[in-house]
Amino acid sequence: MPEGTSASTPLEESTTDSTWAVLVAAGAGERLGIDRPKAFAALRGRPLLAESLDRLDRCPWVDAIVVAAPPGWEEPAILLSEELAAGKVVSCVTGGTTRAESVRNALADVGDEALVVLVHDAARPLLSDDVVERVLAPLAEGYDGVVPALSVPDTLKRVEGDRVLETVSRDGLVSVQTPQGFLASALRRAFAGDLTDPTDCASLVEQGGGRVVVVEGDPRLLKVTTPADLALVESLLTTPG
Ligand code: CTP
Ligand code: MG
Numbered sequence: 001m002p003e004g005t006s007a008s009t010p011l012e013e014s015t016t017d018s019t020w021a022v023l024v025a026a027g028a029g030e031r032l033g034i035d036r037p038k039a040f041a042a043l044r045g046r047p048l049l050a051e052s053l054d055r056l057d058r059c060p061w062v063d064a065i066v067v068a069a070p071p072g073w074e075e076p077a078i079l080l081s082e083e084l085a086a087g088k089v090v091s092c093v094t095g096g097t098t099r100a101e102s103v104r105n106a107l108a109d110v111g112d113e114a115l116v117v118l119v120h121d122a123a124r125p126l127l128s129d130d131v132v133e134r135v136l137a138p139l140a141e142g143y144d145g146v147v148p149a150l151s152v153p154d155t156l157k158r159v160e161g162d163r164v165l166e167t168v169s170r171d172g173l174v175s176v177q178t179p180q181g182f183l184a185s186a187l188r189r190a191f192a193g194d195l196t197d198p199t200d201c202a203s204l205v206e207q208g209g210g211r212v213v214v215v216e217g218d219p220r221l222l223k224v225t226t227p228a229d230l231a232l233v234e235s236l237l238t239t240p241g
Pocket of ligand 2: 027
């Protein structure tokens with residue numbers, strides 16, 4: 001090794017169990033409108049949650065997983081991880097009334113040894129190792145948070161009811177996805193404070209002065225919100241990515 005070059009960054013020095021994933025699956029899924037929480041909607045014959053859980057468990061960059069389950073659905077979530085033989089799942093916590101509360105509940109079970117925490121929506125089943133790798137890279141360079149993002153293809157307008165107020169420039173606007181990655185210390189700090197209506201985890205880290213960057217997202221990482229989204233994800237699952 002050349003003189004003056006350090007052997008590795010602090011993150012690369014980490015041994016096992018340093019990258020934890022928080023998988024938030026505790027939402028009611030009101031807009032999907034089925035008889036059970038969205039995480040347990042059927043996707044190609046298994047619960048929606050199974051897809052992202054399986055992918056995180058197989059992801060070589062992820063060491064341990066904490067799942068936030070809907071109240072009353074902790075047992076089915078544990079049984080599902082056993083059925084999948086998802087050995088990285090260390091705990092399943094009860095989610096809160098907001099997504100941020102679910103993240104906070106899960107974060108409480110993330111081990112002290114964690115250097116990095118990925119937070120992922122179970123509602124985005126088509127997770128790939130590539131996007132995880134892209135999200136993790138800037139954390140080794142000293143950033144506090146990383147968000148996968150896509151450019152906004154459509155023209156944007158601000159409306160009031162059905163009346164158009166103005167056309168909004170797309171310049172500098174992106175839409176963001178999960179998994180979002182954070183230095184564990186930065187995420188814990190962000191969640192130690194007030195959780196009033198943050199739209200995502202990164203916004204809390206940003207508010208606390210953390211340095212957050214975007215990386216290229218993945219169009220396949222779309223979020224299941226409505227029945228049409230579920231049908232679309234189902235069809236994408238059969239299409240090689
Ligand atoms: N989530 C959560 N706890 C909550 C609310 C949401 O863990 N109290 C999770 C959802 O399970 C989902 C992700 O956050 O994986 C994104 O939320 P969203 O798509 O809004 O899901 P729901 O809140 O379940 O859906 P809806 O808003 O239609 O009720
Ligand atoms: Mg919601």
